[in-house]
């Protein structure tokens with residue numbers, strides 16, 4: 001039904017009749033059909049854009065509230081992860097590093113995790129589950 005409504009709104013000024021649109025296109029290559037497939041693509045892109053914004057916003061909120069209610073910030077990043085999976089949006093790496101991939105805890109250096117540098121790697125130890133996350137950092141030698 002929503003497809004139909006969108007077609008009506010953007011295709012052929014809503015005058016799609018039995019015998020074609022105002023421009024005289026009658027077959028399946030009519031401008032309305034092209035527009036409808038374009039609209040579907042755009043809608044997908046739009047949904048992904050919104051999902052990306054929501055993920056960013058949830059991490060911001062988790063950051064703000066982590067001091068007062070850490071369990072709530074864990075919930076926020078859990079939601080962000082779910083949104084990312086549902087709409088197949090990648091969580092940016094700098095945000096991904098703020099969550100424990102083992103237990104899903106929001107990581108705040110000095111409070112919920114420990115950050116150390118070891119052999120050209122950043123080692124983050126989660127205080128909740130005790131597991132480690134490692135990722136390389138750039139040194140002058142391996143840029």
Ligand SMILES: [Zn+2]
Nearest residue numbers: 100103126129
């Ligand atoms: Zn953990």
